[in-house]
Amino acid sequence: MKNELLKVVKIGGKLIENETKFSAFLEDFVALEGPKILVHGGGNLATEIAGKLGYKTQMFEGRRITDADSIKVITMVYGGFINKNIVAKLQALQNNAIGLSGADGMSITSKKRPVKEVDFGFVGDVEKVNSKFIDSLLKQDITLVFSAISCTKEGVLLNTNGDSVAAEIAKAMSSIYETELYLCFEKKGVLADTKNEDSVIEEINREKYRELLEGKIINDGMLPKLHNSFHALGNGVKNIFLGDFRLLKKESVYTKITN
Amino acid sequence: MKNELLKVVKIGGKLIENETKFSAFLEDFVALEGPKILVHGGGNLATEIAGKLGYKTQMFEGRRITDADSIKVITMVYGGFINKNIVAKLQALQNNAIGLSGADGMSITSKKRPVKEVDFGFVGDVEKVNSKFIDSLLKQDITLVFSAISCTKEGVLLNTNGDSVAAEIAKAMSSIYETELYLCFEKKGVLADTKNEDSVIEEINREKYRELLEGKIINDGMLPKLHNSFHALGNGVKNIFLGDFRLLKKESVYTKITN
Numbered sequence: 001m002k003n004e005l006l007k008v009v010k011i012g013g014k015l016i017e018n019e020t021k022f023s024a025f026l027e028d029f030v031a032l033e034g035p036k037i038l039v040h041g042g043g044n045l046a047t048e049i050a051g052k053l054g055y056k057t058q059m060f061e062g063r064r065i066t067d068a069d070s071i072k073v074i075t076m077v078y079g080g081f082i083n084k085n086i087v088a089k090l091q092a093l094q095n096n097a098i099g100l101s102g103a104d105g106m107s108i109t110s111k112k113r114p115v116k117e118v119d120f121g122f123v124g125d126v127e128k129v130n131s132k133f134i135d136s137l138l139k140q141d142i143t144l145v146f147s148a149i150s151c152t153k154e155g156v157l158l159n160t161n162g163d164s165v166a167a168e169i170a171k172a173m174s175s176i177y178e179t180e181l182y183l184c185f186e187k188k189g190v191l192a193d194t195k196n197e198d199s200v201i202e203e204i205n206r207e208k209y210r211e212l213l214e215g216k217i218i219n220d221g222m223l224p225k226l227h228n229s230f231h232a233l234g235n236g237v238k239n240i241f242l243g244d245f246r247l248l249k250k251e252s253v254y255t256k257i258t259n
Numbered sequence: 260m261k262n263e264l265l266k267v268v269k270i271g272g273k274l275i276e277n278e279t280k281f282s283a284f285l286e287d288f289v290a291l292e293g294p295k296i297l298v299h300g301g302g303n304l305a306t307e308i309a310g311k312l313g314y315k316t317q318m319f320e321g322r323r324i325t326d327a328d329s330i331k332v333i334t335m336v337y338g339g340f341i342n343k344n345i346v347a348k349l350q351a352l353q354n355n356a357i358g359l360s361g362a363d364g365m366s367i368t369s370k371k372r373p374v375k376e377v378d379f380g381f382v383g384d385v386e387k388v389n390s391k392f393i394d395s396l397l398k399q400d401i402t403l404v405f406s407a408i409s410c411t412k413e414g415v416l417l418n419t420n421g422d423s424v425a426a427e428i429a430k431a432m433s434s435i436y437e438t439e440l441y442l443c444f445e446k447k448g449v450l451a452d453t454k455n456e457d458s459v460i461e462e463i464n465r466e467k468y469r470e471l472l473e474g475k476i477i478n479d480g481m482l483p484k485l486h487n488s489f490h491a492l493g494n495g496v497k498n499i500f501l502g503d504f505r506l507l508k509k510e511s512v513y514t515k516i517t518n
Binding site for chain 2: 053076092097101140151155
């Protein structure tokens with residue numbers, strides 16, 4: 001019996017860093033009715049803290065390598081500072097919430113990404129979402145707030161892509177709830193022209209997606225979001241929306257993903 | 260019906276920093292049967308990180324003032340890094356666990372300590388423990404791991420004494436469970452002579468406590484532990500033990516608090 005609608009919302013790091021936008025987002029989030037889950041990124045604070053602590057950020061072809069120092073900072077900043085502050089802010093808005101990493105209640109189990117040409121370090125891909133445990137909290141009217149940190153079966157904490165975490169949670173929970181996925185980031189939606197903020201494509205179905213891929217219309221940052229979206233859509237998630245910090249209100253333009 | 264025995268265990272920051280002792284402690288902790296809750300301190304890592312970040316530690320008569328920078332670091336280090344790493348270590352030992360601050364599920368609500376001669380900043384005294392929420396997790400065979408951070412009703416995170424947090428949790432849970440409190444720290448127990456590590460007082464009842472206070476036998480660091488212990492004992496907690504990292508095994512000497 002899937003009678004209730006669960007909303008899984010991902011909020012990007014750049015939006016969290018913008019105090020005005022983040023406050024507006026949280027107000028809209030609190031106003032959502034029914035069970036809900038928030039997954040947050042971390043933005044630049046981890047890089048800033050790592051720099052101050054004298055840790056060097058290692059990159060490979062523009063992608064960050066999560067070494068032992070990096071996962072330490074990520075656990076501090078995303079798993080601690082940002083996560084607990086979001087929970088406290090929700091409590092202040094009378095929205096009972098709990099902050100979790102994937103290690104907590106083994107809610108998100110992952111596997112370390114296999115080493116190919118380069119070892120990206122403590123980076124994981126989601127293997128299993130503990131839907132039963134998550135549901136036990138939702139049933140108590142508690143909003144779950146996840147930092148994008150997962151955990152191997154052997155108890156190793158791994159940095160994990162926030163969009164993937166949100167998509168995997170939505171996918172897993174769709175066995176219990178009608179599930180919607182909202183990916184909120186710094187753009188109004190998927191843009192047809194990255195130089196034009198108003199070129200939002202309002203609907204993308206699989207055929208359109210193929211066209212966009214073939215025409216190389218979509219920029220690199222957007223590709224994983226769309227990949228995750230169609231993966232979720234093909235695995236039980238009912239509706240998927242991409243947009244900015246006001247996406248939850250659905251008053252302005254956004255992108256809807258359809259079959 | 261109070262048929263089950265709940266163990267609430269506090270582990271001090273100095274023990275967490277000692278890798279060998281902390282591993283031995285965790286093994287003993289995992290071996291405990293029945294429901295259990297761990298409360299951890301933080302040790303010197305927060306001070307170390309604060310120093311590296313260029314935050315100044317303000318003190319008043321030997322006591323730390325928790326300013327805005329300090330609570331930020333405490334939330335990172337205690338609420339994030341240490342808390343999530345303990346949870347991950349417990350998962351590695353096949354002990355399902357969840358890491359919480361007082362903000363999570365409003366599990367530990369506190370009040371900011373009133374400003375008298377000096378403002379100690381973001382420091383709180385426990386007002387209410389959400390025993391119903393805590394019990395809902397224990398009933399799922401999940402071990403709770405608390406960092407000593409509480410939260411006001413208005414959503415302000417506050418640094419809180421770890422021994423008090425443990426004692427207040429034990430006190431509140433004693434309405435549902437037979438409850439035992441274990442305070443593990445760097446000594447074998449309460450010492451009659453602080454210069455002699457083997458001068459452990461094996462039992463302290465209220466009368467003995469009064470004697471010790473009057474004779475000024477107990478050093479300043481131990482006073483809050485004993486105060487918390489007798490407060491807990493007078494409020495439903497069945498047994499209270501103080502000792503070192505091997506206290507849970509009860510194989511060597513320790514201090515027992517009795518009426």
